Amino acid sequence: AQRVTQPEKLLSVFKGAPVELKCNYSYSGSPELFWYVQYSRQRLQLLLRHISRESIKGFTADLNKGETSFHLKKPFAQEEDSAMYYCALSRAYNTDKLIFGTGTRLQVFP
Amino acid sequence: EAEVAQSPRYKITEKSQAVAFWCDPISGHATLYWYRQILGQGPELLVQFQDESVVDDSQLPKDRFSAERLKGVDSTLKIQPAELGDSAMYLCASSRTDHNEKLFFGSGTQLSVL
Numbered sequence: 001a002q003r004v005t006q007p008e009k010l011l012s013v014f015k016g017a018p019v020e021l022k023c024n025y026s027y028s029g030s031p032e033l034f035w036y037v038q039y040s041r042q043r044l045q046l047l048l049r050h051i052s053r054e055s056i057k058g059f060t061a062d063l064n065k066g067e068t069s070f071h072l073k074k075p076f077a078q079e080e081d082s083a084m085y086y087c088a089l090s091r092a093y094n095t096d097k098l099i100f101g102t103g104t105r106l107q108v109f110p
Numbered sequence: 111e112a113e114v115a116q117s118p119r120y121k122i123t124e125k126s127q128a129v130a131f132w133c134d135p136i137s138g139h140a141t142l143y144w145y146r147q148i149l150g151q152g153p154e155l156l157v158q159f160q161d162e163s164v165v166d167d168s169q170l171p172k173d174r175f176s177a178e179r180l181k182g183v184d185s186t187l188k189i190q191p192a193e194l195g196d197s198a199m200y201l202c203a204s205s206r207t208d209h210n211e212k213l214f215f216g217s218g219t220q221l222s223v224l
Contacts, residue, residue, distance in 0.1 A: 004152070043113075044153070044201065044215040086152050097143070097166055098213065100152030 002027045004089050004101035012107040013077050021072040021104045023061075023087030033063055033070040034088040034098065044086070047072075057081070077108045112136045114216035116202050122222045128190035131219045135184070135204030141165075143213065144177055144187050145201040153201055159185065192223045 003026045013019055025031060035047040048056045050063040050070060061072045070087060087101040115134040123129050135142050140161050145153035156175065158166040161182040170177065174193070179185040189196055202216040 009150075043217055044203075046212050049212075088152075097155040097158055098153075100154070102150065102152050 002031075002089055002091070002099050004087050004099055006085075006087055006101035006104050008104045009102070010105045010107065012109065014109050015079055016076050019072075019074045019077045019081070019106065019108075021085050021087075021106065023070045023072065023101060025068050025070065025087075025089050027068075027089060027091070029091055031063075032090050033061070034090075035059070035061055035070075035072050036086045036088055036100070038084040038086070040083070047085070077106075079108050079110055082106055082108045114202055114204050114214050116200075116216035116219055118219055119217065120220045120222075122224065123192050124224050125194055126191040128188065129192050129221065130189075131187045131200050131202075131221075133185045133187070133202030133216060135202070136214055139204035139206055139214070140182075141205045141207060142179055142185050143203040143205075144185070145203065147199040147201060147218075149198070156187070156200075189221075192221075194223050197221055197223045 005024045007022055033050045036044050037047040038044045048054060048061060059072055059074045061070050063070050084103050084105050086103045088098040090098050114136055117132050121129055142159040144156045146156050147153045156170045157164060157177045159179045162179050175189055177187045199218045199220050201218045203213040205213050
């Protein structure tokens, strides 16, 4: 069965510090990986997906199939990055549901 | 920008009562999802519709939960009877297609069962 693990419930950094939110997955096939974000009092929304290979709000994530990881990174954290971040997986080329991790709360202090 | 609408925003009920949640997806979105999010956990899919047809309801507790999308537009999720363990946030999401397209989420319905 597919599973997504986010080992950190809370990550606290100071503004300007680098950020890495960890995500590991288990799936023997070819996955599609996503990062969703929920800012305070806002809806859950897509931040980025690995097939797009794009940087959104300074965040990037690289799919490492060897380590089965999809860590989210940003070189310089901003206070407005404070939010709940969820890693999610679905099976590629399939009409499949998204499987979410338990989420990591990022706190960026001034 | 169009949004997924959900109502009510909050619902408090006693156990053994019936509750219903409503979702109106973004116009033109063929796929509709109901997710349940228990405090401290990530969202878990309950049911997925493609137009009016159920694509996946493998995690839906069918003895007490039901979902419908009769005209392939808005949808209703019902719980009867509600149990204490049903207390959670119920999220609706929609997407243009069912092939891992971007999901747009509603604000959710926070259910408390007393």
